[in-house]
Amino acid sequence: MSTGEELLRSRGLRVTRPRLAVLDVLSAGGHLEVDEITRRVRQRLDSVSTQAVYDVLGALSRAGLSRRIEPAGSPARYEARVGDNHHHVVCRGCGEIADVDCAVGSAPCLDPNVAHGFELDEAEVTFWGLCPTCQARRSADV
Numbered sequence: 001m002s003t004g005e006e007l008l009r010s011r012g013l014r015v016t017r018p019r020l021a022v023l024d025v026l027s028a029g030g031h032l033e034v035d036e037i038t039r040r041v042r043q044r045l046d047s048v049s050t051q052a053v054y055d056v057l058g059a060l061s062r063a064g065l066s067r068r069i070e071p072a073g074s075p076a077r078y079e080a081r082v083g084d085n086h087h088h089v090v091c092r093g094c095g096e097i098a099d100v101d102c103a104v105g106s107a108p109c110l111d112p113n114v115a116h117g118f119e120l121d122e123a124e125v126t127f128w129g130l131c132p133t134c135q136a137r138r139s140a141d142v
């Protein structure tokens with residue numbers, strides 16, 4: 001397990017306390033909105049602005065240390081699970097997001113009939129449905 005400092009240095013990024021704090025928050029797992037990331041970073045650092053958190057997330061994403069996902073109708077979320085071509089299942093009821101491993105394996109996992117000459121590197125796949133909690137609520141609502 002490499003430390004945040006090693007991760008940052010391995011991507012040529014300067015080691016700063018906000019970057020370490022954001023990496024630490026993301027490494028706990030999940031798909032977090034910027035507000036939630038900011039709240040958790042503030043538990044670790046005395047003061048950090050929301051803009052600073054956005055800047056850090058941008059730098060981490062460009063360096064391949066975090067991934068930004070933005071399901072339709074939902075604010076952007078960030079996660080530390082990168083580089084494995086996994087997809088997401090999103091609940092239509094509450095917005096809950098879970099990881100699903102790619103059924104095929106390597107990107108792009110789907111081949112279009114016509115690629116229009118593009119060199120493809122990713123197919124963004126989002127599965128939509130109802131999570132167990134929302135299924136139970138739906139049955140109870142009837």
Ligand SMILES: [Zn+2]
Binds near residue numbers: 130132
């Ligand atoms: Zn749900």
Ligand SMILES: [Zn+2]
Binds near residue numbers: 031087088
């Ligand atoms: Zn994910």
Ligand SMILES: [Zn+2]
Binds near residue numbers: 085101105109
């Ligand atoms: Zn796939």
